[in-house]
Amino acid sequence: MIVDVKNLVKRYDKLVALDHLNLFVEEGEIFGLLGPNGSGKTTAINCILSLLKYDKGTIEIFGKPMSQDAYDIKRNIGIIMQNVAVFDELTVYENISYFCSLYIKDKSEVKRLTQEAIEFVSLEDFTKFHPKKLSGGLLRRLNIACGIAHKPKLIILDEPTVAVDPQSRNKILEGIKKLNADGATIIYTSHYMEEVEQLCSRISIIDKGKVLATGTKDELKAMISLGEKITVEAYNLQEEQLDDLSKLTNVSSLEYSDNCLEIKSKKGKNNLIDVLDYLQKNEINFGKIYTQMPTLNDVFLEITGKELRD
Amino acid sequence: MFFRLYKTRIKCLLKNRETLFWSFGFPILLSIFFYMAFSNLTSEDSIDTIPIAVIQEQNIDPSFMELIESIEITEDKKLFHVRSVSIEMAKKLLNEGIVKGIIDYEEDITLYLKENGIQQSIIKTFVDGYMQKSQTIRNIASLNPEVLSQEFLEEIVQHKDYIQNGTMNQKSPDYTLIYFYSLIAMTCMFGCNWGFREMVDIQADQSAIGARINVAPTNKMKLLISNLLAAFTLHFSSIVLLFAFLNNVLRIKFGDDMGLLLLISFIGSLCGISFGAFVCVAFKINVKAREVILTAISIGGGFLAGMMNVEIKYLIATKAPVVGYINPSSLITDALYSLYYYENNSRVYFNLAILSVLTIFFVIVTYCKIRRREYASI
Numbered sequence: 279m280i281v282d283v284k285n286l287v288k289r290y291d292k293l294v295a296l297d298h299l300n301l302f303v304e305e306g307e308i309f310g311l312l313g314p315n316g317s318g319k320t321t322a323i324n325c326i327l328s329l330l331k332y333d334k335g336t337i338e339i340f341g342k343p344m345s346q347d348a349y350d351i352k353r354n355i356g357i358i359m360q361n362v363a364v365f366d367e368l369t370v371y372e373n374i375s376y377f378c379s380l381y382i383k384d385k386s387e388v389k390r391l392t393q394e395a396i397e398f399v400s401l402e403d404f405t406k407f408h409p410k411k412l413s414g415g416l417l418r419r420l421n422i423a424c425g426i427a428h429k430p431k432l433i434i435l436d437e438p439t440v441a442v443d444p445q446s447r448n449k450i451l452e453g454i455k456k457l458n459a460d461g462a463t464i465i466y467t468s469h470y471m472e473e474v475e476q477l478c479s480r481i482s483i484i485d486k487g488k489v490l491a492t493g494t495k496d497e498l499k500a501m502i503s504l505g506e507k508i509t510v511e512a513y514n515l516q517e518e519q520l521d522d523l524s525k526l527t528n529v530s531s532l533e534y535s536d537n538c539l540e541i542k543s544k545k546g547k548n549n550l551i552d553v554l555d556y557l558q559k560n561e562i563n564f565g566k567i568y569t570q571m572p573t574l575n576d577v578f579l580e581i582t583g584k585e586l587r588d
Numbered sequence: 589m590f591f592r593l594y595k596t597r598i599k600c601l602l603k604n605r606e607t608l609f610w611s612f613g614f615p616i617l618l619s620i621f622f623y624m625a626f627s628n629l630t631s632e633d634s635i636d637t638i639p640i641a642v643i644q645e646q647n648i649d650p651s652f653m654e655l656i657e658s659i660e661i662t663e664d665k666k667l668f669h670v671r672s673v674s675i676e677m678a679k680k681l682l683n684e685g686i687v688k689g690i691i692d693y694e695e696d697i698t699l700y701l702k703e704n705g706i707q708q709s710i711i712k713t714f715v716d717g718y719m720q721k722s723q724t725i726r727n728i729a730s731l732n733p734e735v736l737s738q739e740f741l742e743e744i745v746q747h748k749d750y751i752q753n754g755t756m757n758q759k760s761p762d763y764t765l766i767y768f769y770s771l772i773a774m775t776c777m778f779g780c781n782w783g784f785r786e787m788v789d790i791q792a793d794q795s796a797i798g799a800r801i802n803v804a805p806t807n808k809m810k811l812l813i814s815n816l817l818a819a820f821t822l823h824f825s826s827i828v829l830l831f832a833f834l835n836n837v838l839r840i841k842f843g844d845d846m847g848l849l850l851l852i853s854f855i856g857s858l859c860g861i862s863f864g865a866f867v868c869v870a871f872k873i874n875v876k877a878r879e880v881i882l883t884a885i886s887i888g889g890g891f892l893a894g895m896m897n898v899e900i901k902y903l904i905a906t907k908a909p910v911v912g913y914i915n916p917s918s919l920i921t922d923a924l925y926s927l928y929y930y931e932n933n934s935r936v937y938f939n940l941a942i943l944s945v946l947t948i949f950f951v952i953v954t955y956c957k958i959r960r961r962e963y964a965s966i
């Protein structure tokens with residue numbers, strides 16, 4: 279177990295930001311912490327890093343209790359904060375080299391690692407630039423390079439793609455996969471479910487400081503009562519026809535508006551054939567059809583009763 | 589490792605134009621400004637003997653005559669050249685500009701002057717001072733003669749000695765100097781901005797950089813000391829530069845003891861930096877509010893040390909001496925002042941000792957506050 283968090287409670291005065299939070303991260307995985315804004319992701323990360331005092335609970339990293347001066351643990355952690363944290367007065371190269379030198383003693387090693395980090399985030403053309411002169415996406419990449427230059431075993435990224443253009447975002451996501459392939463364990467927080475879905479091997483969904491569900495994507499989707507969703511462009515459906523449709527064996531719910539019929543299936547079942555059959559028999563005109571497996575958003579919606587995105 | 593941290597920090601600080609300007613440029617600009625404002629005063633740096641007339645017929649207190657004739661500017665240069673003349677003669681001399689003032693010693697002293705100027709001010713300062721002291725003695729004597737103890741009289745007499753025999757290191761008092769002392773003290777206290785910045789950058793709850801540094805496996809004390817040392821290096825250089833400028837370009841005459849002068853600013857700079865660090869950790873409010881507090885305290889301290897108005901310094905010294913003892917600005921100006929005016933340096937050392945105690949206090953509190961710290965809120 280790389281990270282093991284048990285019953286973590288953190289209060290800001292009266293606000294309970296983390297409410298008996300439990301997490302564990304296994305070696306080699308990309309673990310996603312998915313939750314809406316203000317759900318406590320950053321708070322959890324800061325507690326794990328011993329930056330924040332917490333009221334209750336235990337935190338172990340690499341099997342040892344984490345604390346402010348657990349230097350042997352800290353040496354193997356790389357952190358990319360939600361807010362960009364670099365010195366405006368130093369160049370790209372100097373920034374990376376400075377943060378790397380906080381971890382690595384050997385001078386030539388720092389030099390080599392700095393160079394590697396620069397290549398890793400493709401900032402070769404900007405080594406002499408000051409952060410103020412970098413675009414948002416490049417700045418994020420610098421922020422990442424500063425966090426990972428020392429080749430940590432555990433990398434924690436707190437929403438590294440906020441306010442980043444799609445091109446930089448893809449680069450970042452690719453980079454994270456590569457770091458993982460090279461052996462690092464990753465903790466990734468985000469409120470973008472697409473990213474988490476694309477990237478993470480295991481996910482905890484949190485809201486209001488509590489873990490609501492944990493599992494792989496498929497496990498999470500299997501937890502909910504919904505199956506496939508069918509959307510059909512169908513014209514002039516009558517009340518009784520909708521009634522008939524909703525009575526088909528595997529239909530769990532049905533909505534119709536603006537000539538668009540949306541049918542949700544029961545868990546693990548499929549309705550497409552039955553629905554098309556019905557439409558044909560009743561000579562109803564229909565256009566485009568598409569089907570969709572449940573997303574993490576559906577999972578979130580079902581667990582919390584609200585959308586993940588606000 | 590330590591040296592690398594130090595070097596990087598210096599590089600970082602050197603690029604911060606704003607702090608550099610305030611530390612290196614601003615004091616020099618101010619000194620030029622002071623210099624221009626005082627240049628007509630400092631031209632009378634070497635005061636000549638002032639001719640005055642004393643009305644002859646009066647029943648003059650002989651101790652007064654003795655006093656007025658004995659004050660010296662230098663070893664064999666008297667402050668006043670006194671002529672005892674008739675009142676008509678005196679008026680004629682004053683009108684022709686041969687004497688600069690007439691002293692009419694009846695029951696009270698009346699002073700006649702024709703023009704305004706440095707020499708006239710000196711005469712007036714002297715007469716006022718004399719009247720004040722003789723008045724004090726007379727008042728006390730008439731109210732309660734017993735108070736006129738031997739001790740008290742000695743004190744008064746000593747005071748006279750002070751004027752007469754020049755415990756003042758035989759220098760003509762140059763009041764413009766106090767502004768330059770204030771300037772140096774202020775430059776030392778600018779160190780508080782440096783110290784403050786270092787603490788902000790190192791504390792997780794005050795900056796994103798602080799957070800990143802706090803998750804690194806670097807000993808925080810090592811980091812703190814290398815950073816403060818970097819700040820000190822640059823800040824002390826700014827003071828040395830100011831001295832060099834004042835000494836070599838503006839040719840301001842400080843005391844001869846350059847070593848002590850540098851020691852004062854060395855400790856002053858340390859005190860300024862540690863004070864900034866102290867303010868940064870001592871208050872549990874957001875960074876902006878802390879900055880405001882820092883500015884308020886350092887400007888307030890400067891004000892109380894007499895940077896804006898010299899009178900304030902004396903007011904504090906008489907009414908609330910404790911404030912003077914815990915106000916770094918005041919201690920620094922006083923140390924510089926004593927170095928110049930008194931032959932004996934004990935007062936300089938006294939000020940330096942208090943400054944050092946304050947510095948150590950600030951550093952210890954700062955150390956205790958940030959040692960092994962987890963933050964309640966980021």
Ligand SMILES: Nc1ncnc2c1ncn2[C@@H]1O[C@H](COP(=O)(O)OP(=O)(O)OP(=O)(O)O)[C@@H](O)[C@H]1O
Binds near residue numbers: 315321322
């Ligand atoms: N320093 C603080 N003082 C008081 N309350 C705080 C503080 N920091 C965070 N909170 C509150 O704690 C809760 C969790 O905040 P946190 O920043 O951990 O959420 P998050 O999941 O990281 O959100 P985001 O996606 O916006 O980054 C929020 O309700 C927030 O308002």
Ligand SMILES: [Mg+2]
Binds near residue numbers: 319320321360436437
């Ligand atoms: Mg956050």
